[in-house]
Amino acid sequence: MTASFIASRPLIDLAQSTRTAARNLAVLSTESKNHAIEAIAQAIETAAPDILAANAADCKAAEEAGIAKALYARLKLDETKLKGAIAGVRDVGKLPDPVGTIQINRELDQGLILKRVSCPLGVLGVIFEARPDAVVQISSLAIKSGNGVILKCGQEAVRSCEALVKAIRQGLAKTEVNPEVVQLLTTREETLALLQLDQYVDLIIPRGSNSFVRFVQENTRIPVLGHAEGICHLYIDQAAEIEKAIAITVDAKTQYPAACNAIETLLVNQEIAANFLPQVATALQERNVELRGDEQTCQIVDIAPATEADWATEYSDLILSIKIVDAVDEAIAHINTYGSRHTDAIVTEDQNAANIFIAQVDAAGVYHNCSTRFADGFRYGFGAEVGISTQKMPPRGPVGLEGLITYKYQITGDGHIAATYSGSNPKSFTHKDLG
Amino acid sequence: MTASFIASRPLIDLAQSTRTAARNLAVLSTESKNHAIEAIAQAIETAAPDILAANAADCKAAEEAGIAKALYARLKLDETKLKGAIAGVRDVGKLPDPVGTIQINRELDQGLILKRVSCPLGVLGVIFEARPDAVVQISSLAIKSGNGVILKCGQEAVRSCEALVKAIRQGLAKTEVNPEVVQLLTTREETLALLQLDQYVDLIIPRGSNSFVRFVQENTRIPVLGHAEGICHLYIDQAAEIEKAIAITVDAKTQYPAACNAIETLLVNQEIAANFLPQVATALQERNVELRGDEQTCQIVDIAPATEADWATEYSDLILSIKIVDAVDEAIAHINTYGSRHTDAIVTEDQNAANIFIAQVDAAGVYHNCSTRFADGFRYGFGAEVGISTQKMPPRGPVGLEGLITYKYQITGDGHIAATYSGSNPKSFTHKDLG
Numbered sequence: 084m085t086a087s088f089i090a091s092r093p094l095i096d097l098a099q100s101t102r103t104a105a106r107n108l109a110v111l112s113t114e115s116k117n118h119a120i121e122a123i124a125q126a127i128e129t130a131a132p133d134i135l136a137a138n139a140a141d142c143k144a145a146e147e148a149g150i151a152k153a154l155y156a157r158l159k160l161d162e163t164k165l166k167g168a169i170a171g172v173r174d175v176g177k178l179p180d181p182v183g184t185i186q187i188n189r190e191l192d193q194g195l196i197l198k199r200v201s202c203p204l205g206v207l208g209v210i211f212e213a214r215p216d217a218v219v220q221i222s223s224l225a226i227k228s229g230n231g232v233i234l235k236c237g238q239e240a241v242r243s244c245e246a247l248v249k250a251i252r253q254g255l256a257k258t259e260v261n262p263e264v265v266q267l268l269t270t271r272e273e274t275l276a277l278l279q280l281d282q283y284v285d286l287i288i289p290r291g292s293n294s295f296v297r298f299v300q301e302n303t304r305i306p307v308l309g310h311a312e313g314i315c316h317l318y319i320d321q322a323a324e325i326e327k328a329i330a331i332t333v334d335a336k337t338q339y340p341a342a343c344n345a346i347e348t349l350l351v352n353q354e355i356a357a358n359f360l361p362q363v364a365t366a367l368q369e370r371n372v373e374l375r376g377d378e379q380t381c382q383i384v385d386i387a388p389a390t391e392a393d394w395a396t397e398y399s400d401l402i403l404s405i406k407i408v409d410a411v412d413e414a415i416a417h418i419n420t421y422g423s424r425h426t427d428a429i430v431t432e433d434q435n436a437a438n439i440f441i442a443q444v445d446a447a448g449v450y451h452n453c454s455t456r457f458a459d460g461f462r463y464g465f466g467a468e469v470g471i472s473t474q475k476m477p478p479r480g481p482v483g484l485e486g487l488i489t490y491k492y493q494i495t496g497d498g499h500i501a502a503t504y505s506g507s508n509p510k511s512f513t514h515k516d517l518g
Numbered sequence: 519m520t521a522s523f524i525a526s527r528p529l530i531d532l533a534q535s536t537r538t539a540a541r542n543l544a545v546l547s548t549e550s551k552n553h554a555i556e557a558i559a560q561a562i563e564t565a566a567p568d569i570l571a572a573n574a575a576d577c578k579a580a581e582e583a584g585i586a587k588a589l590y591a592r593l594k595l596d597e598t599k600l601k602g603a604i605a606g607v608r609d610v611g612k613l614p615d616p617v618g619t620i621q622i623n624r625e626l627d628q629g630l631i632l633k634r635v636s637c638p639l640g641v642l643g644v645i646f647e648a649r650p651d652a653v654v655q656i657s658s659l660a661i662k663s664g665n666g667v668i669l670k671c672g673q674e675a676v677r678s679c680e681a682l683v684k685a686i687r688q689g690l691a692k693t694e695v696n697p698e699v700v701q702l703l704t705t706r707e708e709t710l711a712l713l714q715l716d717q718y719v720d721l722i723i724p725r726g727s728n729s730f731v732r733f734v735q736e737n738t739r740i741p742v743l744g745h746a747e748g749i750c751h752l753y754i755d756q757a758a759e760i761e762k763a764i765a766i767t768v769d770a771k772t773q774y775p776a777a778c779n780a781i782e783t784l785l786v787n788q789e790i791a792a793n794f795l796p797q798v799a800t801a802l803q804e805r806n807v808e809l810r811g812d813e814q815t816c817q818i819v820d821i822a823p824a825t826e827a828d829w830a831t832e833y834s835d836l837i838l839s840i841k842i843v844d845a846v847d848e849a850i851a852h853i854n855t856y857g858s859r860h861t862d863a864i865v866t867e868d869q870n871a872a873n874i875f876i877a878q879v880d881a882a883g884v885y886h887n888c889s890t891r892f893a894d895g896f897r898y899g900f901g902a903e904v905g906i907s908t909q910k911m912p913p914r915g916p917v918g919l920e921g922l923i924t925y926k927y928q929i930t931g932d933g934h935i936a937a938t939y940s941g942s943n944p945k946s947f948t949h950k951d952l953g
Contacts, residue, residue: 110877189899195888197898204910205880285910304736306911327933334935441928442545445640453630453931462939463632463927464624464949475639475720476741477912480927492898492915493876496888498762500769504897514899 094276097266098233098283101206104263105231109203111259113180119260120176120223124169126254127219130246131165137246138215145239153341158213158239168216175223178466181484182229187492190515192504195496201488203229204285208277210235210299211290215243221288222251222265224467228487233284235268235277245269278303286487288470293397308486310473312423313343314397315455318414318440319363320431321354327452328430329363334454335428337370341399343471344426344448344458348394348404350414353379356407360384372401379407394421411436415443422446424473426458426480447473447480529711532701533668533718536641539698540666544638546694548615554695555611555658559604561689562654565681566600572681573650580674588776593648593674603651610658613901616919617664622927625950627939630931636923638664639720643712645670645734646725650678656723657686657700659902663922666699668719670712676704713738721922723905728832743921745908747858748778749832750890753849753875754798755866756789762887763865764798769889770863772805776834778906779861779883779893783829783839785849788814791842795819807836814842829856846871850878857881859908861893861915882908882915 108116127134138160145158160168187199207230211217218234225232236244244267252262268277277284281304288308289299297311317335319328335346351359356379364374364384375389386405393404394417408414411429418427426448429440437451448458458481460468465483472479478486503510543551562569573595580593595603622634642665646652653669660667671679679702687697703712712719716739723743724734732746752770754763770781786794791814799809799819810824821840828839829852843849846864853862861883864875872886883893893916895903900918907914913921938945 106878106880191892191897191899195892300739306909324933330933330935334937338935338937338940437930441926443541445541446926448927448929450929451931453929453934454936456936457626457630457929457934458927462626462936462947464626464947474741475924477924479924489910489912489914491876491881492883492893494883494885494888494892495872496886498759498765499888499892500765501773501889501891501897502769505773512897512899 094268094273095280095283098206098280100263101231101233101266102283104261105203105206105229108226108231108260108264109182109205109229111229115259116180116226116229117176119226119255119258120172122254122258123219123223123226123251124172124176124254126250127165127169127172127247130250130253131162134165134243134246134250135160135162137242141215141240141242150239154213154239158215158243160215160243164216168219171220172223175220175227175467178227178484180227181488186490188517190517191494191512192499192510193513195494195499196517198493199490200493201490204487204489206231206233206284207487208233208235208280208284208287208305209290210274210277210287212237212295213239215240215247217290218244218247218251218267222248224469224484224487226260226264228484230487231264231266233266233268233277235274238269238271241269275302278305281305290470308470308472308478308482310343310423310425310471312397312473313345313425313471314348314395314421314423315344315346315425316348316350316414316418316422316427317346317455318350318408318411318418318427318429319352319355319359320411320429320433320436321352322433322436323352323355323359323430324432325355325359325362328359329366331428331430331452331454332363333366333370335456336367336372336403337401338454338456340401342456343397344455345399346403346455347397348406348421350406350408350417351380352411352414353407353409356380357383360405367403370401372403374403374405376405377407380405397423411439415440419443419445424475425471426450426455428453428455447471529703529708530715530718533641533715535698536666536668536701537718539696540638540641540664543661543666543695543699544617544640544664546664550694551615551661551664552611554661554690554693555607557689557693558654558658558661558686559607559611559689561685562600562604562607562682565685565688566597569600569678569681569685570595570597572677576650576675576677585674589648589674593650593678595650595678599651603654606655607658610655610662610902613662613919615662616923621925623952625952626929626947627934627945628948630929630934631952633928634925635928636925639922639924641666641668641719642922643668643670643715643719643722643740644725645709645712645722647672647730648674650675650682652725653679653682653686653702657683659904659919659922661695661699663919665922666701668701668703668712670703670709673704673706680704710737713740716740725905743905743907743913743917745778745858745860745906747832747908748780748860748906749783749830749856749858750779750781750860751783751785751849751853751857751862752781752890753785753843753846753853753862753864754787754790754794755846755864755868755871756787757868757871758787758790758794758865759867760790760794760797763794764801766863766865766887766889767798768801768805770891771802771807771838772836773889773891775836777891778832779890780834781838781890782832783841783856785841785843785852786815787846787849788842788844791815792818795840802838805836807838809838809840811840812842815840832858846874850875854878854880859910860906861885861890863888863890882906
């Protein structure tokens with residue numbers, strides 16, 4: 084069940100129009116789609132003065148409203164950032180086309196051929212907050228993957244996003260792609276209405292706070308790509324090399340503490356706790372990390388005590404909880420209880436302990452002797468990242484263009500009927516995979 | 519949001535126990551799993567007299583309660599059917615192990631290796647009605663794919679299912695697989711509670727009526743594999759060969775009308791309607807199919823008029839609605855409006871019309887010159903079918919063991935940290951795919 088807000092008629096019309104336009108986009112050649120992507124890059128270049136002026140107006144209004152510093156930094160679009168966004172569009176043009184890949188090619192019987200072919204999902208609903216450059220990236224990824232996209236931007240970025248979408252649509256108007264494939268919504272009411280459009284929208288991608296993502300997950304029947312929480316763990320095994328362990332801990336916590344793939348809890352094997360903890364505590368405290376330990380940890384290093392709530396908290400900040408465990412099994416049990424199935428790592432020179440950890444930790448990413456911060460579509464070499472999923476079903480973990488794609492089964496016959504293969508004297512299928 | 523029933527404590531304990539047992543099953547070798555599957559087959563053979571006696575008691579009670587004939591036929595388990603089920607278990611043993619497949623093997627940088635490896639989902643919740651043999655098939659598929667399974671059977675089949683699960687668990691007790699991986703629930707209250715266990719159950723597979731599947735979809739946050747409706751279409755193009763068209767229509771409607779992949783609506787191009795319709799009507803009426811036509815159709819053949827509701831109805835019976843369309847575009851528009859995204863087919867000798875149909879019909883299966891009745895995991899050569907999905911995201915269409923599998927990203931490094939690859943002088947990733 085979902086919230087009771089009913090989409091207004093104009094929004095349904097807009098969604099239908101997007102769907103129709105997307106259906107034509109779905110069958111365009113790679114060349115046509117790449118041409119449209121280049122047209123977008125050029126149109127944004129041409130409209131740059133208007134876009135920057137619109138963004139300046141957004142920034143002024145946001146300042147007057149007393150917006151938080153971090154949010155302001157995301158909202159602000161200067162010439163350098165815009166150039167980066169345009170370069171990003173052209174990078175999407177260079178990605179391999181994910182549509183039309185033949186995943187299965189099988190003879191079922193003579194003249195009866197089954198193919199499984201990748202195809203676009205249809206229409207994406209992408210809801211994001213202050214970052215206007217997200218419009219540019221998402222629109223180009225949508226077109227590359229053959230999907231329509233209904234964007235909903237945060238209130239602070241409306242002028243910037245309107246200027247960007249105007250440019251994108253002007254660019255598309257010169258190509259085979261109908262500009263109706265890219266739409267922008269700007270009000271909160273439209274967000275609620277968008278979540279109800281399960282007849283027209285095939286995937287929702289929310290980009291925002293944990294609580295916002297959870298709200299979306301709980302208020303739509305449309306599949307949601309994303310994750311509410313990133314409670315990642317690092318376990319330092321008794322067979323860890325101390326230097327590696329300290330470097331990885333510092334990186335995983337401090338390299339970008341607001342990221343979902345930063346660690347929140349450090350688990351330390353009791354065998355090495357007395358040696359490792361004082362060293363890692365010093366390294367972390369030098370980088371202004373606030374430490375909170377379980378009882379055993381507090382007996383070794385002088386830090387604040389952790390409570391039960393700490394194990395279930397994503398700080399997204401320079402805070403780290405520390406717990407001493409008996410063995411790898413206890414570390415795994417802790418992670419599988421409190422983790423969010425995002426990314427968890429072990430530091431050890433004991434291959435057997437690493438194997439157990441990798442097999443038994445239930446997470447999208449399970450790492451050995453490296454930082455959890457590698458959990459990222461670009462770092463994985465996907466060329467793009469449309470989200471990180473912590474659900475169990477694929478797509479799981481960092482998701483590239485592959486996450487915007489589904490497939491169809493196609494069978495071609497010559498009058499073949501099922502009755503031939505059933506009854507008292509059934510013909511056998513050949514089930515022969517073709518090259 | 520979901521129904522407000524809260525799982526009772528014993529059920530949570532049971533689910534936790536299943537989960538723990540499944541975690542050990544997940545890492546067993548193919549040999550160990552196949553050995554467990556053979557042990558199940560043998561245990562059912564040994565317990566056959568008990569199982570058949572339990573089923574006889576179920577059947578007697580069902581008869582006394584005045585159960586419908588079709589349901590009784592599904593409930594009834596004679597020696598032949600049980601032998602077939604045991605043979606089915608051994609067939610599952612022969613399927614390739616879907617766990618442990620390396621889907622991506624990529625060097626991110628020297629000594630930093632990313633792998634994507636297939637792994638079990640965890641715990642399946644399978645809710646089915648009267649068919650006791652489903653217990654046998656599902657349990658063996660779950661074990662082959664490394665998953666625990668919580669089964670919920672229909673009220674009529676409780677004695678039979680209890681006897682089967684008892685045998686399965688006795689068989690497993692002699693192997694490396696903990697019998698706790700297979701559980702049986704028997705009450706309606708437990709069904710509701712099971713749907714709330716999103717912390718413990720990773721996938722729900724409902725097998726039952728359309729309305730039951732829809733109830734499940736609307737009352738759980740757990741992903742659901744299945745489909746509520748199968749409104750499949752056959753479009754006879756103007757360039758169709760009449761004989762093929764008639765044979766395919768008859769097969770798609772009458773070969774097994776209760777199947778979800780049987781057609782409900784026949785769309786006929788106006789150019790051939792006057793020639794084709796009288797012939798196909800005769801062929802269908804000879805097989806006792808009730809026909810309902812749109813206005814134009816009724817002018818050509820003397821059949822009952824169809825109403826708007828007919829286009830949106832899955833008859834699951836010997837009834838077929840018929841509509842005349844101008845061209846392939848109108849057929850596609852009708853299918854995309856009224857269809858359930860299951861399976862739709864075109865009959866034509868015009869490759870161009872076929873290409874348009876295959877590209878633009880939005881369904882899991884799009885067929886050319888063959889019956890929709892081929893939409894089936896066994897016919898596709900998957901060796902098993904765990905359900906047919908009409909959702910857009912993969913897995914879509916008939917789903918084999920692949921649907922019970924997900925993947926993990928594993929990275930192995932040697933102290934690698936993210937800071938090396940960012941900042942003012944970042945190292946580049948190599949992103950080299952390994953063999």
